[in-house]
Amino acid sequence: MEEKFAISIYVCNKPGVLVRLAQTFARRGYNVDSLVVSAAHNPHFSRITVVVQGEPETFNQIIRQLNKLVDVVHAMHHSDTDVVDREMALFKVSVKPSQRAEIFQIVEVFRAKTVDITDNSLVIETTGDSSKIDALENLLGPMGLLEMVRSGKLIMKRGLEET
Amino acid sequence: MNGAQIVVEALKRQGVEYIFGYPGGACMPIFDALVDAPEQKIVLVRHEQGATHMADGYAKATGKTGVVLVTSGPGATNTVTGILTAQMDSVPLVILTGQTITPNLGKDAFQEADVFGVTMPIVKHSYLVRDVKDLSRVVNEAFHLASTGRPGPVLIDLPKDVVSNEWNEDFTIGLDLPGYQVQTSGSADGIENVAELLSKSKQPLLYVGAGAVISGAGREVQKLAEKLNAPVTTTLLGKGAFSEIHPLSVGMLGMHGTAYANKAVINCDLIMSIGARWDDRITGKVSEFCKNATKIHIDIDPAEFGKIIQPDVSVNGDATEVLAELIPLVKKLDTSAWLKKIENWKIKYPLKFPKRGGLRAQHVLYELDRLTDSDAIISTDVGQHQMWAAQFCKSIRERQWLSSGGAGTMGYGFPAAIGAQLGKPKDLVVAVVGDGGFQMTMSELATAAIHKLPIKIIIINNSYLGMVRQWQELFFDNRESGVDMEGNPDFVKIGEAFGIKGFHLKRSGDVVKVLKKAIDYKDGPCIVDAHVVKADNVFPMIPAGAAVSDMLIDEPPKSQKMQKPVGST
Numbered sequence: 001m002e003e004k005f006a007i008s009i010y011v012c013n014k015p016g017v018l019v020r021l022a023q024t025f026a027r028r029g030y031n032v033d034s035l036v037v038s039a040a041h042n043p044h045f046s047r048i049t050v051v052v053q054g055e056p057e058t059f060n061q062i063i064r065q066l067n068k069l070v071d072v073v074h075a076m077h078h079s080d081t082d083v084v085d086r087e088m089a090l091f092k093v094s095v096k097p098s099q100r101a102e103i104f105q106i107v108e109v110f111r112a113k114t115v116d117i118t119d120n121s122l123v124i125e126t127t128g129d130s131s132k133i134d135a136l137e138n139l140l141g142p143m144g145l146l147e148m149v150r151s152g153k154l155i156m157k158r159g160l161e162e163t
Numbered sequence: 164m165n166g167a168q169i170v171v172e173a174l175k176r177q178g179v180e181y182i183f184g185y186p187g188g189a190c191m192p193i194f195d196a197l198v199d200a201p202e203q204k205i206v207l208v209r210h211e212q213g214a215t216h217m218a219d220g221y222a223k224a225t226g227k228t229g230v231v232l233v234t235s236g237p238g239a240t241n242t243v244t245g246i247l248t249a250q251m252d253s254v255p256l257v258i259l260t261g262q263t264i265t266p267n268l269g270k271d272a273f274q275e276a277d278v279f280g281v282t283m284p285i286v287k288h289s290y291l292v293r294d295v296k297d298l299s300r301v302v303n304e305a306f307h308l309a310s311t312g313r314p315g316p317v318l319i320d321l322p323k324d325v326v327s328n329e330w331n332e333d334f335t336i337g338l339d340l341p342g343y344q345v346q347t348s349g350s351a352d353g354i355e356n357v358a359e360l361l362s363k364s365k366q367p368l369l370y371v372g373a374g375a376v377i378s379g380a381g382r383e384v385q386k387l388a389e390k391l392n393a394p395v396t397t398t399l400l401g402k403g404a405f406s407e408i409h410p411l412s413v414g415m416l417g418m419h420g421t422a423y424a425n426k427a428v429i430n431c432d433l434i435m436s437i438g439a440r441w442d443d444r445i446t447g448k449v450s451e452f453c454k455n456a457t458k459i460h461i462d463i464d465p466a467e468f469g470k471i472i473q474p475d476v477s478v479n480g481d482a483t484e485v486l487a488e489l490i491p492l493v494k495k496l497d498t499s500a501w502l503k504k505i506e507n508w509k510i511k512y513p514l515k516f517p518k519r520g521g522l523r524a525q526h527v528l529y530e531l532d533r534l535t536d537s538d539a540i541i542s543t544d545v546g547q548h549q550m551w552a553a554q555f556c557k558s559i560r561e562r563q564w565l566s567s568g569g570a571g572t573m574g575y576g577f578p579a580a581i582g583a584q585l586g587k588p589k590d591l592v593v594a595v596v597g598d599g600g601f602q603m604t605m606s607e608l609a610t611a612a613i614h615k616l617p618i619k620i621i622i623i624n625n626s627y628l629g630m631v632r633q634w635q636e637l638f639f640d641n642r643e644s645g646v647d648m649e650g651n652p653d654f655v656k657i658g659e660a661f662g663i664k665g666f667h668l669k670r671s672g673d674v675v676k677v678l679k680k681a682i683d684y685k686d687g688p689c690i691v692d693a694h695v696v697k698a699d700n701v702f703p704m705i706p707a708g709a710a711v712s713d714m715l716i717d718e719p720p721k722s723q724k725m726q727k728p729v730g731s732t
Contacts, residue, residue, distance in 0.1 A: 064466035070288040
């Protein structure tokens with residue numbers, strides 16, 4: 001059975017790093033579910049959070065292969081309880097003015113925000129862990145959901161330890 | 164100075180003596196800078212693949228890093244096979260490729276190839292240099308990466324404008340590799356655990372691979388084996404890490420290893436890898452491999468732990484250092500019954516070949532080994548002759564055996580011998596090749612002739628792609644398909660055309676006489692074209708993907724229908 005794993009990777013900010021990571025996953029049949037890349041607080045390095053789906057038996061192997069890459073300073077898998085994880089999503093919903101109230105209720109319960117509104121559409125923004133976003137998607141689905149854009153998961157280790 | 168001069172000076176500071184290369188537009192500034200650097204000799208090859216194998220042979224024979232310099236586009240892509248070969252066998256190479264000028268990158272310029280992208284999955288690391296100021300650091304990093312830890316090929320793509328730009332380089336910048344750490348000394352805990360497991364073993368087996376050769380751990384392997392009184396098997400690329408004429412040696416294991424080595428694998432209660440990676444040629448069916456034996460793995464590359472086999476204990480470190488720490492902790496084991504068993508297998512299942520029925524490759528290689536006192540550097544190609552050479556040419560010291568193991572690259576043997584002979588001018592270097600593989604890179608005869616290298620090229624010529632034919636015979640109802648090398652040239656005449664001495668060898672009775680003549684010939688390369696029997700097979704054999712216990716020690720009876728192997732190739 002395939003499983004999902006979140007991996008945080010700290011890399012040198014050099015051309016080609018992302019391709020090397022992607023090749024490591026692709027070669028072993030891992031599918032990338034989400035990928036977030038951005039500069040670290042030291043601009044010579046980048047932080048990457050990647051969620052992949054693959055066979056648990058090969059997972060340790062993947063982490064080792066990632067760490068073997070010259071430009072990777074470290075690649076780590078953290079258990080869910082050790083990290084804060086967040087994801088952001090935007091939803092575009094087709095909605096007539098008469099139906100807005102129902103959607104606003106959902107927005108309120110989820111502590112989401114309405115960030116764009118037209119005669120026949122709304123854009124809703126939300127932040128939270130991935131399961132919250134999945135739940136909101138399920139609710140909005142039958143209510144005229146047109147588009148969804150997700151940032152991908154970000155994770156940060158709790159406490160003083162490095163992510 | 165310009166970028167090209169910086170590159171050449173940086174190479175000089177690395178102690179580079181030979182550059183195997185082929186020029187072209189994009190790398191002309193570097194060839195130009197080499198005119199003023201006579202201490203770095205250009206070896207002009209005839210095809211870029213040859214350059215990579217020469218650098219590989221040079222590196223394997225000397226332990227130094229091999230350097231390749233080629234131009235952009237096709238010049239660069241022609242090195243791909245050689246880069247893969249070096250990556251699979253952990254050979255330190257630095258490959259410098261010319262590239263179109265930076266404003267042209269990505270615009271399909273003349274002779275532009277994204278060689279940085281093309282080679283990415285088969286290098287240890289690579290660079291595309293965009294600033295002349297980075298050149299000196301990048302060259303230093305490339306040599307450091309290529310030669311330390313688990314060695315491998317490092318490619319540097321050099322746009323022509325970058326190597327043409329001027330920069331006042333003072334060569335003081337060190338390395339900038341925050342993501343690269345090499346663990347050389349093993350953890351004390353791990354080593355104690357290894358000693359503990361060894362002390363409980365009654366039937367241990369040391370399984371020694373290329374990592375031990377690269378580390379130069381030969382002396383430590385011998386000390387450990389003798390102190391434990393444990394038998395030692397070496398992999399194809401580990402040949403020479405432990406002398407194959409030592410009484411504790413059981414020779415090579417695996418697909419075409421000795422029957423007694425494989426019997427030792429089946430019966431051992433502990434197997435300890437020293438720089439060997441449980442390759443599929445060795446394990447066969449992994450779930451059956453040494454099922455009940457304790458497994459210990461020593462490797463400098465932690466990504467090898469658990470890749471194929473989950474070891475009971477692993478120690479991450481350099482083989483020499485780890486063994487040096489381990490040796491004082493171990494005691495002599497009572498292995499006399501185990502060694503007796505092995506001795507009986509050696510007597511019962513020796514390597515052998517028929518003495519009659521025409522000239523045999525095994526006979527040629529057996530005599531070669533005898534006449535050279537097992538002391539020559541042997542460089543092989545890939546196929547049946549490679550396996551026979553591995554069986555019959557004993558390796559007694561490190562860096563004496565050059566062969567493409569992981570990649571199985573045909574065309575490797577002869578150019579690798581050229582590199583080895585340049586690096587080891589006083590050694591006797593013999594290229595053992597097949598008629599198929601030799602034709603892939605025989606254009607390098609010119610390179611060998613120009614440098615008057617006294618390489619002995621022994622062509623095991625059966626006019627067949629013999630290993631494939633053997634498989635077709637055993638597993639595909641003897642339906643021959645695409646294996647007949649009809650149209651082979653007269654290799655002695657080919658040699659003559661290059662001004663190279665040649666000998667035909669057709670009769671068993673002439674083997675010693677012809678080999679002696681070849682060995683005594685010092686005035687440049689010479690060819691021995693050994694016309695061996697056409698349809699001979701390599702045994703013992705473990706069909707790919709089968710369990711080691713399914714080994715065929717000898718030719719199966721013709722009536723026996725063989726299962727098609729489940730393993731790859």
